[in-house]
Amino acid sequence: MSKYWKPGSERPRTVLVDDEEGGVLFLSSPPSSSGFGHSSLERQRQRLPVYKYRTAILYLVENHATTIIVGETGSGKTTQIPQYLKEAGWAEGGRVIACTQPRRLAVQSVASRVAEEMGVKLGEEVGYTIRFEDQTKPNVTKIKFLTDGVLLREMMDDPLLIKYSVIMVDEAHERSLSTDMLLGLLKKVQRRRPQLRIIISSATIDAKSMSTFFHIRRRNIGQAAEDPTPSELPAILSVEGKGYNVEIHYVEEPVSDYLQAAVNTVLSIHDKEPPGDILVFLTGQDDINAAVQLLTEDAQNNGLLVLPLFSGLSRADQDLIFSPTPKGKRKVVISTNIAETSLTLEGIVYVVDSGFSKQRFYNPIPDIENLVVAPISKASARQRAGRAGRVQPGKCFRLYTEEYFVKEMPAEGIPEMQRSSLVSCVIQGNKGESGGLNDLRRNQNTQNELKLKALGIDNILGFDWLASPSPEAMIRALEVLYSLGILDEDAKLTSPTGFQVAEIPLDPMISKMILSADTYGCSEDIITIAAVLSVQSIWISVRGAQKEFDEVKLRFAAAEGDHVTYLNVYKGFIHSGKSSQWCYKNYINYHAMKKVIDIREQLSRLLRRLGIVLKSCERDTQVLRKAIIAGFFAHACCLEEFSPNGMYKTIKSSQEVYIHPSSVLFRVNPKWVVYHSLVSTDKHYMRNVIAIDPSWLIEAAPHFYQVRKPNPAPY
């Protein structure tokens, strides 16, 4: 049974307890206001609902292995609890307090807020880590924000997460693949390391089922030295109270076009409501761009500053979202669900919720994962409304009826684990989620599987999941890893390939491509390609200048396809002295190119660590393409004969696919191609495509392909 604790009934004692290193931790009462000083930030902190629960939270964390904290959006969970823990001594003796978030943007923004509240420089006492960006200092950082994916990766080097005293898994209701994996693994870690404290927090979580999951029954493994161990029963704390009031408005009749309805609602707010910025939730980059365009047409004269927000946005564009609204303007941020949790955008008074988001759904029959626009859950709707009312009262305009919300909207979404292909040979074109892993997320699931393997969890089918994935999806993932030579017949990581792939923080197909490049003598070139594939897009999308853009792109285009084209762009950029002017002239995203340089540098350091000497094949494009095929042979397609519209079929499952218009091979239609990822809209489109010779497939993967014997000639 779980334990509920209501503050007020009994004030927790101040207790002294030995910590793991034999030092002393003490659980104190809240610091007096004089202890805090009187700056306005400190007063703001004390006004938050969670402040009243400070002692209770510290008491529960001290005495329970797991504490589940449920509190309204904006009540102060994310920004305050890590600070309370630090103040109470949980970061003494070199230990670190971790707080995970499902999204990168949230990690960066809450870390900088907490650093500001503590009056320290970001990256020192308070830091953050997202993939390819580490803003922490060893032995200095005490509170670390990170994505749950990054923490999973850290577990490969430090399976018991020894350096952390407390791990707070925030926004656990999101149930992303990484969150679910992390929760399952943390439960295992806790059995081995009872002193680790876990906090699970959200505004909209089913605390009871989480509590049942975390009720560990510890094996007797000789932990006497670590006693007193905390209670195995998870505690649930409900933080009452919220920030400012948010008035909810529904439409009277269902709307047929949510995009147009969102635009109309923004204009009507602007017309009728007092000053205050507006945050609009749409689904993906396409409808966001369409809404931005519709509103910008109007904005010239009406004082609206319209800004898009989706993952993969450049840092400069992202900063605009957070910077103060210019005087006399009203900011309108049009976002995917990237802004749904944890973010505080200071000027936001109004939220417009379309009721939809892009979600992945896996269809096992053609083995294709689609990114579809689907209705959100009540949990998401509450999170969205919670982006208003954080620094002042607000209003949320829901573009669906109250009846729909009450009677039809599901309470929670389906966990990603149960609606994803674990093989993920398909791109999600996932522009709206998880903060910019972008194309590389395509095979994230396989990568996650790999993480479990690298953590020595071999019986994946029997793993203790919060929500079990389908066995078919698991088996498919194992098949892919086996075909790549990453797992052996006993489903164990191969040596050295499997272990090396597990070291590289990219999807296994890209990692295999990188490792194979060593054999082909082109690792120097392949890491450039891998780096470009890990940013959203190096091109700047240009509305109304398509013709010029196409002409410029032709200057870099390689007949072999997109990957080789990227090498041309990279060389041009280096040759220009990494000039932003050069990028501007060539419709290339300067920030994306800087990111490419950064990722490339990290990959080259990693390869050196693996003992791989970087070599260039000096533009031998055949060798390059063979290395790409070594990772992507399963993505081979053949042009259908006599197809008037460039239809290809995948060799693996005879799925109809087309070359994406953004590819340099669009309309060129070579007979045989290999693609990096699929985007599914009206059709399945291949992105990042190279032309190949089919004999290379058999050379790279004789276990996967065989030459069809011709039918015997009839007599």
Ligand SMILES: Nc1ncnc2c1ncn2[C@@H]1O[C@H](COP(=O)(O)OP(=O)(O)OP(=O)(O)O)[C@@H](O)[C@H]1O
């Ligand atoms: N960048 C910021 N600027 C101004 N105020 C902020 C900022 N970040 C947080 N706050 C204030 O702190 C409050 C608590 O934020 P916090 O993110 O800790 O809440 P939360 O309970 O974790 O919310 P959620 O469940 O929405 O993530 C906000 O409502 C807001 O008043």
